[in-house]
Amino acid sequence: MLSLFSGAGGMDIGLEEAGFANVGCIEIDRAARDTLLKNRPDWRMLGDGDIISVSKTLTPSELGLEVGELDLLAGGPPCQPFSAAAQWAGSGRRGMRDPRARTVDATMELVRTFLPKAILMENVLGFVRGKGAAIEYLETELALIGNEHGVTYTVHWKLLNAADYGVPQNRRRVIIVALRDGAPWEWPTPTHVGRPVRAWDVLSNIPPHDRPEPTGKWAELLPSIPEGHNYQWLTSRGGGDEIFGYRTKYWNFLLKLAKDQPSWTLAASPGPSTGPFHWENRPLSVREQLRLQSFPDDWQLTGDHRTQTKQAGNATPALLAEVIGRQIALTLGEKLHLPAPRLLVERGRRQAPPSAPVWPLPSRFTSMRGPKDAHAGEGRGPAAMQLAADETGQLDLTRIE
Incomplete structure (x- = not known):
């Protein structure tokens, strides 16, 4: 497996557990590279980590391979050009017209060089649907590569929720699998629909550790919002005092975890009021973030708290990568020796404790009570x-x- 956009290693860990050997990583961020080397010093960092430059020079022989011998090329190109949030930036969502999408071109150049048996990509829905989507470009490029080299690639994609496969986080991402020369593909069967692994199952037994303190002007409102709710509890359509206009804030504003449900999607660059927050009315620690991303407990991130949070939030859930990797391995004819994914944490049998009581509105916010205009x-x-x-x-x- 050749890893692209390796980040903190979520996809790489999962694919390693699925049986793939990592022959090299391409990652430009220094903190992420340090994280990979800290945890897997035997993984090879390729070039300067810039996929655009590495794709121009890297050859299979440098990795001890022949053309067509690489089993899997895997990674998720930067999602910013395709994200929903980018739609409301000054230039709007530009997709493949965004200069940052040159990384997709570089990915296709590596496909052309290696002719891997399988390709795995993870991204946001905008990567395959809507303005500037990349899927048609991928299909066209893979067809051209096939014509040039006498092979064929068949592209499959699907929007998956990581929670359906045992990840304790509702995280919806598009998974793209391209297979060479007619290899059959079946998506792995969801295993946890209707009975997900809960936030409580993975956060309640963490040993004492650093617990970040909430900051920002709205932090004192967290105890006045029930578990599993966000600022909308404090609007005309919630159950608390009306402090904000309905739908006038972003969804994860003052958003709190619920013990008996998976986490909401983790943010990579959260502001002081950006959730999900712990039910203890505080930000999540880095170890808690990694638990919700299904990383093993011995995995350590480098950098300060903000840098580590960015790495954790940007990562592919390791368990989801393992599930997809196992399916790719089966497709390529490998026999799996383990009956279930190694990174899976089973849902606890006991009922989670009841929610903590909701506190009255802090006195310094009482002057804000009253009718507010909702979003138009x-x-x-x-x-x-x-x-x-x-x-x-x-x-x-x-x-x-």
Whole structure:
């Protein structure tokens, strides 16, 4: 397996557990490279980590391989050009027109060089659907590569929720699998639909560790929000005092975990009010974040707390990578010797403790109580209206219904 955009190693750990040997990593971020070397000093860091430059020079022979011998090329290109959040940036979501999408070109160049038996990619939904999606480009490039070298690649993709496979986190990402020369593909069967691994199952038994303190102007509101809820509890449609307008904040604003449910999706660069927060009304520690990403406990991140949080939030859940990797291994004709994924933590049999009581509104916020305007509706918020104006030169309400 050749690892691209290796990050903190989530996909690499999972594929290692599925039986793949790592022959090299391409990762440009220094902290992430340090993390990989700290945990797996035998993994080879290739070039300067910039996939654009590495793709121009790397050859199979440098890794002890022949062309076509590599079993798996795996990695998730940076998602920013395709993310929903980018849609409301000043330039909007540009997809393959974004300069950062050159990393997708470089990925295809490595496919052309190695002709791997399988390709695995993970990304956000915008990678395959909507403005600037990359899927047509991938299919076209793989067809060209096939014509050039007398092979064929068949592309499969699906939006998966990691929680359906035992990851204690509701994290929906597109998984793309491309297989060479007609190899059959079946998606792994979900194993935890309706009975997910809960946040309580993986967070309740962590030994004493550093527990970050909440910061920011809204931190004192966390005890006034029930577990599993966000700021909308404090709107006209919630059960608490009306402090905010309904849907006027981003979803993970003051968002809290519920003990008896999987975590919400972890953020890579959270602000002081960005959840998910622990049910103890505080930010999650790095070890807790890694538990929710199904990393093994002996895996250590490098850098300060913010740098480690970025690595953890950007990672592919290791268990999901292991599940997909096992399926790819079966497709390539390997026999699996383990009956179940090694990274799986089973759901506990006991009921999680009840939620903590909700506190009254802190006194310094009581003056904010009262009716608030709700969001105007999808496409009618300030960012959407400004984007429409920027694209047309005038504010056209017919375009933003």
